[in-house]
Amino acid sequence: MSEWRDRKQGASFRGVPFLVDTDSVPVGRRTQLHEFPQRDQPFVEDLGRRTRHYKFTGFVAGDDCLAQRDRLLTALDKPGSGELVHPWFGRLTVTAGECEVSHARNELGLVRFSLEFIDGMLAFPVQSPNTRRQLAGQAPSLLASIKGRFNAAMAPIDLARQRATALRSALSGALGYALNFLQPASSLGTNLNGLVASLMNGPGAFADSLLAGITGLSRAFGGYGSSSAFQGSSAKATEVAALSATAPATEDVEVATIQAAVIALVQDAALLDLLLDMAEVPVAIRPGVSAPAALDVQLAQQGPTVVAGTAVETAVPVAEDVLVVRDAISEALWSVAGESPPEHFGTLSEARLAVDRHLTEVARSGVGLRSYAPAETVSALVLAHALYGDALRSGEIVERNRVRHPGFVPATDLQVAKA
Structure with a gap:
């Protein structure tokens, strides 16, 4: 199968999906051109990478297109940054820019959007008490x-x-x-x-x-x-x-x-x-889980079998x-x-x-708990990788739920971290 098919993802913003017709992203460098008299060559001043504006011509469609539209409008109107799933660039943290929504009489059941998302936000230091x-x-x-x-x-x-x-x-x-x-x-x-x-x-x-x-x-x-x-x-x-x-x-x-x-x-x-x-x-x-270790590294670092009466110290409260x-x-x-x-x-x-x-x-600074029941008995390593994308966190599941053997997590209600 071709690479573009493997890498393509469904577009969404703050978890609200939409369909994409076309997209465009300005790339390259910001420059200032300086030209001087009696000089054949100009001086080009590099001012840094261009701000990436992810622009989409997209739509939502279906019998519930108005409900889909309202959910996307709510996501676009929220202040601050959010997660954009770009069809070809993957997951990005962006801020919604100037967007438009349009309806057409001859396109019933379809609502079109002109979307713009701005990549990156300069973070200023904020004082907090120790x-x-x-x-x-x-x-x-x-x-x-x-x-x-x-x-x-x-x-x-x-x-x-x-x-x-x-x-x-x-x-x-x-x-x-x-x-x-x-x-x-x-x-x-x-x-x-x-x-x-x-x-x-x-x-x-x-x-x-x-x-x-x-x-x-x-x-x-x-x-x-x-x-x-x-x-x-x-x-x-x-x-x-x-x-x-x-x-x-x-x-x-x-x-x-x-x-x-x-x-x-x-x-x-x-x-x-x-x-x-x-x-x-x-x-x-808290370490991020967006880029977990390679599976062979996780397997190599996986600790010894945890038996009843022992516990693994957790790094995050x-x-x-x-x-x-x-x-x-x-x-x-x-x-x-x-x-x-x-x-x-x-x-x-x-x-x-x-x-x-x-x-x-x-x-x-810690994580909350939620209830989760596996569909069948599964290894803690496999369950941790499915929940968090990081098999190294299997010890948390074993310790929290007092599992006798990490290779056999029962298909019952478990208490697992939310993130």
Whole structure:
């Protein structure tokens, strides 16, 4: 079969098809001719490539030609650029120019168009806030506010009068949570008796020890996959908010005050840890799928078989997953802030707004989900290539739907990325 038949595509703009009679495209260079007296040769100044105006004489036809016309008019009237499928140049991003529509009495069932599309648009840089850096900038003020709150709460307490056994009983829940959740972020030891002794000897040093390891911990983003620390952040945030409800009742006023102060300190430390983790989450840069790798390269890069219980880290976040993490952390910050003094309430509120802004940007840079059911059992590699034009994205389908073997994706409703 000839090449022009292989390459010819049906014309459309913003997904609305139309038929083409003829088309024309100006090509070449823009030039300025300079002619000089007593010179036989002119000087031709090159001003760059000519702007390509894709001009069509086209039509829509059929019993529903007026409905087709209205859809094409709607697509042409939308502001901004859109995708043009040119019969011979393929997919292009263009802006609709001066177009005309005409009807003729002797051509019932047919509407003609004179179409013009302009290729390219000069993009000017637009400032946008670095939400990741803004979030990281909340850590120093939050750290100072946490220490100030704890020291102020512990200042009127005479720890010398307190019995170690009473403190151990009152603080076991909060400190046990600190050991399980904050290790290895915390530099405190793992012995509860030692922690109680450290608190009785110096509350300020105790708070410094708890917080120093968190701020000094080396952090690295581990991906958006279900097995990553990012996905586990929502569960951690839920535990932080529920920690104050696990405090045992006590009739000793000073012990109750110490207990509340330590629980608040542990909650604040956990929130600071989550804030620093979220400050490592990047706004994703989504790779285009218009030019996927060659099939032999995709096959060579295809990873090993994914078995049950394992997961492949995804490079692009799923918007719904990011919003779940955002809402959980925001709720935990709000819950702790509601039980805080006014100064600390303001600091936590600013941190909550910074987390919301950053994770909203991360979600906006990700992809949404949609339901899709294959007609029959198929390989994940084949399904990914059919959906996205890129077989390398088969790991997303396997991980999202917990497929036991990537060679056999069942013909049931699956959750797949929209793009």
